[in-house]
Amino acid sequence: MTVLEQPGSYRPTPPPAWRPRTDPAPLLPDAEPYRLLGTEAAAGLDPGLLRRLYGHLVRGRRYNGQATALTRQGRLAVYPASTGQEACEVAAALALEEQDWLFPSYRDTLAAVVRGLDPVRALTLLRGDWHSGYDPHEHRIAPLCTPLATQLPHAVGLAHAARLKGDDVVALAMVGDGGTSEGDFHEALNFAAVWQAPVVFLVVNNGFAISVPLAKQTAAPSFAHKAVGYGMPGRLVDGNDAAAVHQVLSEAVRHARAGGGPALVEAVTYRIDAHTNADDATRYRTDAEVETWRAHDPIDLLEGELTRRGLIDDDGIRAEREAAERLAADLRERMHQDPVLDPMELFDHVYAERTAQLRDQAEMLRAELAAAGEPGAEQEGAR
Amino acid sequence: MTVLEQPGSYRPTPPPAWRPRTDPAPLLPDAEPYRLLGTEAAAGLDPGLLRRLYGHLVRGRRYNGQATALTRQGRLAVYPASTGQEACEVAAALALEEQDWLFPSYRDTLAAVVRGLDPVRALTLLRGDWHSGYDPHEHRIAPLCTPLATQLPHAVGLAHAARLKGDDVVALAMVGDGGTSEGDFHEALNFAAVWQAPVVFLVVNNGFAISVPLAKQTAAPSFAHKAVGYGMPGRLVDGNDAAAVHQVLSEAVRHARAGGGPALVEAVTYRIDAHTNADDATRYRTDAEVETWRAHDPIDLLEGELTRRGLIDDDGIRAEREAAERLAADLRERMHQDPVLDPMELFDHVYAERTAQLRDQAEMLRAELAAAGEPGAEQEGAR
Amino acid sequence: MMTTAVRAGRQPATMAQALRRALRDAMADDPSVHVLGEDVGTLGGVFRITDGLAKEFGDDRCTDTPLAEAGILGTAVGMAMYGLRPVVEMQFDAFAYPAFEQLISHVSRMRNRTRGAVPMPVTVRVPYGGGIGGVEHHSDSSEAYYMATPGLHVVAPATVADAYGLLRAAIASDDPVVFLEPKRLYWSKDQWDADRPEQVPGIGRAVVRRPGSSATLVTYGPSLPVCMEAAEAAVAEGWDLEVVDLRSLVPFDEETVCASVRRTGRAVVVHESTGFGGPGGEIAARITERCFHYLEAPVLRVAGFDIPYPPPMLERHHLPGVDRVLDAVARLQWESEWTETNPGGR
């Protein structure tokens, strides 16, 4: 199936509507994931940035550990840890400006926390307290999204709306390797490219969708190779190299901000913990595989770079670890306080105003609560 | 954003799960659509095949014209003509073996007819008689599919099932440029690639989805460039060059049959008629554009080749046209006979057996028909 | 441009014209209103409801999207998060199905999820119902799906004035509204003054279209004209039927419906959607719960059959027509039968 270019005497005119719409070459990713740490290029990196990334990684790791521990204590309904993937979480949050928007998936509480969200509020959903514990507009973080890939078109719509209004806003949306298989992934990328919306799609490829390994998820050379099919650049990066992820994402964000349109970044990483605390990862992968990835740990990689370049010493490392412990202690303590929930609130946000039916139902619940002497009943009169 | 390959002293091990899964290069299409007619390569083509293609094109064009005329006479509810796209329709049908399956979209009645389906039965849906007028198993043609792109996963499932059973079956599924934007397109291609199912996807890119032009549908260099993102070969072909479409599809079918997995073929063509008889194409495109495409007509291209090579003379051309007229006359005549419909059949195929509720409803309708002296009532007793 | 075809003063106007005018006026009044969908721009929509909007307001306000319903609704969610008021057109009822996940999991729940911080002022316009000779997938009635989804308003106008007023109200609403446009009423006409549209009292208010005393027909959308005709025909049979047009299924105006049924003591719910699991079940059950001791007979339902929508040549057998409505009314156990069919009494 090669194109034979041998013009004959009456060679037909080419189909007039046909013109290669974009040059595909620059849209294709390189064959190997981009890396910075340990390469000479790393020498040019801002030491301050590296220290910031490092601090977040160390605290992020501790945060993942503490949240997982809280599930064992019944303080969280469930926790999908990003242990091992912290470089992606941290870099995604730091690549954005204040006015930009982050669209996290359910695994990306850490990115939200790094962006400034109170860690306890970030866990509201997973704690089972309310569906989302924060006002998305406050830090410009969309609610942690559970139905896979459905947050991607939201990011496109928001970025498009901002662009139409002339606002300087980029949206960064995170999705897993499994999530790329959903139709919404495809539709979102296509809308973004057609509208040239300022969106950066970050595929956090951690090798598994629960138990399903990459080979059962895609046959593509990489997820980054999908980009050319939408007419946007695709980039492949070592997801455990915080500096590389940060650089690639920052460039993509800058490109989008400058009107260059969307980009797709695939970060190759690994989920060190099970899918969630409820999952048993030994059913579908070997400890040996986990170990090979532990040898490529994002914290070690960055710590190595910092140490080698004399940007951190043992005291510095200890200080970061202590900060992480303080964060964990604070989280532990605050999560041990029972949240105060008002059951009557169940009827408050279904619509801007309760319907007649909801008023009846609220009345019924109020009466039940009153009969049982439970809280919630008394406030209701005031509504 | 280039990959810097400068190994440092402690260069981190590469992410162990990372290996380029497939070599992307052979999956990428050439920049220009593949053409045969008018090139020297055409000289190697089987004259018999060219004559067959030509006959089908001429009859297909007439069929499109006649069916459109029938809508004006109220004999068809609606007709989405494939005028100008006949090369794709004919080549798709002829690229398949007897045991293979065709999955047409609503515009592809012609492909079904070329595959052997009675032209009148092929029009059942569009006539408003019943939803599908044929047993799909008879010619291995899935029902003409209206919800866009939804037939693509069906093709994948069927081809996969056949492969699991060890049967030698390839499925060829047709979809429009607009249809590629749907999530089902994405999911189907991904499943096909992961399962290495013997499916050929043919994107008939006729430049418009009703009124929406290509530039509002995709920003990709071509639809064929989407293939690499799934890990299957993508090929681009001049959709008005029947010989080229046939060759590319036949190769893809052979490849799939041999266990090589799926392929994506984009045929670049143009819809000469309006979207359907109900559409007013002057609202969204110019006559001048249509004219440039008329100059690249699939029948003219093939007729030119045949004439130049002395494979057809005026008599031969006349004979084909007469055959087309006979087909049209037959179609006209048979379509002027009112179909006989039994309203009671409405309850027969909802489930294998009527539910109690459907029995009640059938009884009600039977009584109504009887009261009105309409047919349908009398048969019912026998059910 | 057909918009301007509606001249000053009360004139015959079609529902399509009123809808178009509502979109135009909403866009003119509020720059945050954006229309998006398949073919809504250059073409003006396959039913021409958005005709002229792209020309008047530009492609950015009235946008031809790629062909992907989940993508359309999903991007609308993002636009709404940023403060816009997207009005989405689904080309036909059945082509809204690909967008169900976005509709159910996000459009209907985002406000609740965020404790009110992120409302979803999204209007989803759905040309719906049959009776237009459409081939498969072009005549579905899917209101039952929407009704079963808390967080959505579900509206179906049946008159030209309501089409305008309710669409304006839908677009102005801070909650998501599924706006069902009865396809076969698009070209129905009423006297209507485009420059002084009647006030429609917001979403959630039913209206008595015809007062009567013998029984109540409860209906909405494309079945309203059927019920009005049935009510006229019923006069000859000695029945004086009241016709209630629900206008919105959610919120459901229990008050108006129940007041009517309490007065008449008998009710028939009429809609085109399939009967089993359709909207009529909720309506009949609710009326019965609230009005049981006023009822002389069970609330009956006249609906489409429990089958996939039939092919055009058979659709007349499926659609509830005047005769079926009258048959149901006849089965409402009028005096003479009452004692017969229920010999033991209660």
Place this chain on the structure above:
Amino acid sequence: MMTTAVRAGRQPATMAQALRRALRDAMADDPSVHVLGEDVGTLGGVFRITDGLAKEFGDDRCTDTPLAEAGILGTAVGMAMYGLRPVVEMQFDAFAYPAFEQLISHVSRMRNRTRGAVPMPVTVRVPYGGGIGGVEHHSDSSEAYYMATPGLHVVAPATVADAYGLLRAAIASDDPVVFLEPKRLYWSKDQWDADRPEQVPGIGRAVVRRPGSSATLVTYGPSLPVCMEAAEAAVAEGWDLEVVDLRSLVPFDEETVCASVRRTGRAVVVHESTGFGGPGGEIAARITERCFHYLEAPVLRVAGFDIPYPPPMLERHHLPGVDRVLDAVARLQWESEWTETNPGGR
């Protein structure tokens, strides 16, 4: 492998075990049965219902698919066209929504479209309902959507024996079956002999789980245990409640339900799904149509609130429990009240 944990003879067995055994037996009996879904292979499903199947029958018979529900159901359609019997697992109720277009437009209609030439023997297993402390999107009850879709059977077992029998029947059916598995009953136990499963009389037959004379509780799936408990508690109040387990919503067993209600004269429909537009409307309306003159009181409904499923910490307020069922029974206008609330009589 947990399958083998069910030993010979009547033993305590969980619904999860019975479902697993049903899949296993169906696959062993019929090579055309294929299981597919997310994590159904190596992991055995997030609820472990497919545990061991991939090992026993190979990856081609029990397949971990890419993560795309429309793709799963859409390919299942193609597999069914080729003569296989796909059993699809949707990981949770709410994650079936992306597959709605395939379900409505194809799975439910293919037989009808092709005049019976292409039946759709597809089973869609849906772990459904709440009460398991799941976070958002993990506790939906979406049976109303399925009920409103002609062409689908809708089944919901409530006992271990039914889970086995109905799943076998669903897989054997030549029609598509949405098989709703009450998540919170997965680990409920019954005495059950895996090697001699009780015969279950096919899909479409309700069963009286507890005979009674005062009123009928009509329910299914996760609400059955609630109703049984309520019936026991009601004895103390002097009520002898009959409990009807529908087992399948489609086909709907009018006969059994109406026979019961005609006997008792009173009925309460109980389910977890939201009330408005939920399954109970159809059920109540249908009972009323058929049994009006036997009814001493309107058919009442006890259902989830008309809200998106609440967060885990509040779900106990949402779920219909024993008290709400008893409250509804109390409102069935027993002798003394009857005259009070309806002074004029009828």
